Structures are given as C-alpha cells and as structure tokens.
Amino acid sequence: METKAVKEKRLEDGRAAMAACYQGFDPAAYLQYNYTPPRADFCRRDSIVPWKLGCLHRAFTEEDITGGVLVDVGSGPTLYQVLSGCEVFERLVLTDFLEVNRRELRGWLQEQGTSSLDWTPYLQHVCKLEGRGVSAWSEKAARLRAVVSDVLPIDVHCPQPLAPGALPSPGADCLVSSFCLESVSPDLDAFTRALGHIGGLLRPGGHLLLIGALGESFYLGGPGVEIPVVPLDEAQVCGSLRESGYTLIRMEVYTLPPDMRVGVDDVSGIFFVKARKD
Numbered sequence: 352m353e354t355k356a357v358k359e360k361r362l363e364d365g366r367a368a369m370a371a372c373y374q375g376f377d378p379a380a381y382l383q384y385n386y387t388p389p390r391a392d393f394c395r396r397d398s399i400v401p402w403k404l405g406c407l408h409r410a411f412t413e414e415d416i417t418g419g420v421l422v423d424v425g426s427g428p429t430l431y432q433v434l435s436g437c438e439v440f441e442r443l444v445l446t447d448f449l450e451v452n453r454r455e456l457r458g459w460l461q462e463q464g465t466s467s468l469d470w471t472p473y474l475q476h477v478c479k480l481e482g483r484g485v486s487a488w489s490e491k492a493a494r495l496r497a498v499v500s501d502v503l504p505i506d507v508h509c510p511q512p513l514a515p516g517a518l519p520s521p522g523a524d525c526l527v528s529s530f531c532l533e534s535v536s537p538d539l540d541a542f543t544r545a546l547g548h549i550g551g552l553l554r555p556g557g558h559l560l561l562i563g564a565l566g567e568s569f570y571l572g573g574p575g576v577e578i579p580v581v582p583l584d585e586a587q588v589c590g591s592l593r594e595s596g597y598t599l600i601r602m603e604v605y606t607l608p609p610d611m612r613v614g615v616d617d618v619s620g621i622f623f624v625k626a627r628k629d
C-alpha cells in the first residue's frame with residue numbers, strides 16, 4: 352500500500368516530467384498537424400474540426416447556458432473552442448501553461464492581429480452554423496477580440512490552477528477545455544485530480560464543456576516532440592467526472608476514420624462532454 356508521502360512524490364515527479372516534455376512544444380507545428388486538412392476540412396462532413404465546432408455550437412446555444420464569465424482551460428494556440436461561446440459570454444479568459452502559446456493568442460487578439468494559422472475559415476464556418484452570412488466573420492472576430500479580457504498562465508495540477516483573484520469570487524459561469532487534461536496528466540489519477548482542480552474555478556451549477564482524446568497514448572507537440580497522453584475510454588471519463596463533482600448532461604463521441612489518422616498521434620476517438628458542477 353502506497354503511503355501518502357510516496358503518492359505525493361510520485362505525482363510531483365509525474366508533473367515535473369510532463370512539464371519537461373512541454374518545453375519543446377511548437378505552436379505553429381501543432382496547428383499544422385491538427386488544424387489543417389484533412390482534420391480541419393470544412394468541405395467534408397466527416398472531418399474532425401467541423402464535428403467539434405458543431406458540438407460546441409449546440410452546447411453554447413442551449414437555454415441552460417446564459418452568459419457571464421467563460422474560462423478556456425489550456426487554450427494552447429487555438430481559438431476555435433471559443434468561437435461560439437464568445438457570442439454568449441460577456442467576459443472570456445484564455446489560459447495556457449506555456450508563454451509561447453499565450454504569445455500566439457495575444458498576437459491574434461491585438462487589432463488586425465495575426466496567428467500562425469488563418470482562423471478565417473473557422474470564423475466563417477461558425478457564422479454559418481449560427482445562420483449568419485459568412486461575411487459576418489469579421490464581426491465575430493471583432494466580438495471575440497472585445498470579450499477576451501485576459502490570457503493567463505494556468506497549471507491544472509495545482510489545487511488553485513489560476514493566480515488568486517483572477518476570477519470573480521463566485522467563480523466562472525462556464526469552463527471549456529479541449530485536449531488538455533489527458534494530454535498533461537501522467538495517469539488517470541492525475542487526470543481526475545486535475546478535473547477537480549479546474550472545478551474549483553467554476554461556480555456551483557456552472558457548466559463544463561470538455562473535449563478530449565480517447566485511446567490516445569502520445570501526440571507530437573512539434574517535430575520530434577513526443578508528448579505522452581493518458582489513454583482514456585468513455586467509462587473512465589464518466590467515472591472521473593462523477594468522482595470530481597460533476598453531473599454528466601451528455602457525451603458525444605467521434606470515431607476517427609482511417610484517413611484522419613495522419614501520424615501525429617494515435618488517437619482513436621474524440622469525446623465531447625457537457626456537464627454541470629454539482
């Protein structure tokens with residue numbers, strides 16, 4: 352039986368090893384691997400990114416989500432995950448562990464800002480989902496730039512993942528997080544603890560929208576930068592949610608067709624979860 356001290360040492364060693372892996376993370380390469388065709392092909396109904404954007408659009412436009420403060424946990428260099436939410440929330444906080452990613456986000460957020468990836472097709476696709484003309488994409492970009500109040504450092508392995516005072520005292524009204532927790536946790540125990548830590552950022556009754564990888568053991572964070580991932584199945588995700596104080600509203604699953612397996616990871620499926628903090 353592992354003593355408490357031995358368990359804490361094991362968790363700390365796992366965290367340090369994971370943090371070391373991320374020192375080689377390359378935002379531009381990561382975006383190229385995952386956010387260009389075929390995984391981001393807006394002309395293919397079975398492409399992964401349109402599926403994710405559809406899940407997020409539906410979830411953010413249901414009547415139980417009514418605005419306030421939205422926090423994106425582990426944003427990385429991507430913005431797709433908040434393109435629907437930015438229309439519903441008055442304040443949006445983006446977060447990441449790495450300065451290289453926070454810099455990438457700030458680069459786009461400044462007026463006429465640019466990023467390593469052209470987000471225009473994403474903005475246009477979400478405008479179409481909202482029943483607006485694709486020409487509304489520049490209005491959506493302006494809305495997103497207007498509602499993002501901060502791009503903050505975060506560590507989901509800390510019981511307080513953000514700096515004290517980063518959020519109003521009741522907590523955020525909604526969290527969104529995509530491909531973060533399982534990609535930064537050495538094992539299922541750490542994944543579940545991280546879920547509990549980010550739950551501390553959320554007010555009771557607030558919502559969690561969680562996107563993650565199923566059956567994935569590694570991914571490339573850059574050329575030759577192999578990052579370990581804790582392989583999850585649907586039952587483990589549901590168990591971790593329950594154990595860390597959430598009520599599952601629904602889970603949707605996407606299974607990768609062969610041509611979406613492009614060699615940058617060994618992911619077999621993707622889950623989308625909408626849950627509520629007890």
Ligand SMILES: C[S@@+](CC[C@H](N)C(=O)[O-])C[C@H]1O[C@@H](n2cnc3c(N)ncnc32)[C@H](O)[C@@H]1O
Pocket residue numbers: 373376424425426427428429432447448449452505506507508528529530531534535
């Ligand atoms: C696979 S990327 C996900 C990026 C983006 N959310 C997406 O949907 O593609 C994982 C992200 O987790 C961040 N990360 C690494 N360690 C972390 C930690 N301890 N706490 C929070 N985020 C961390 C990385 O910097 C990286 O941006």
Ligand SMILES: O=[N+]([O-])c1ccc2c(c1)CN[C@@H](CO)C2
Pocket residue numbers: 385390399400530533534564567569570580616618
């Ligand atoms: O297909 N996708 O849209 C997509 C986007 C991001 C990521 C994956 C797949 C799978 N690997 C994770 C890292 O664990 C990152």
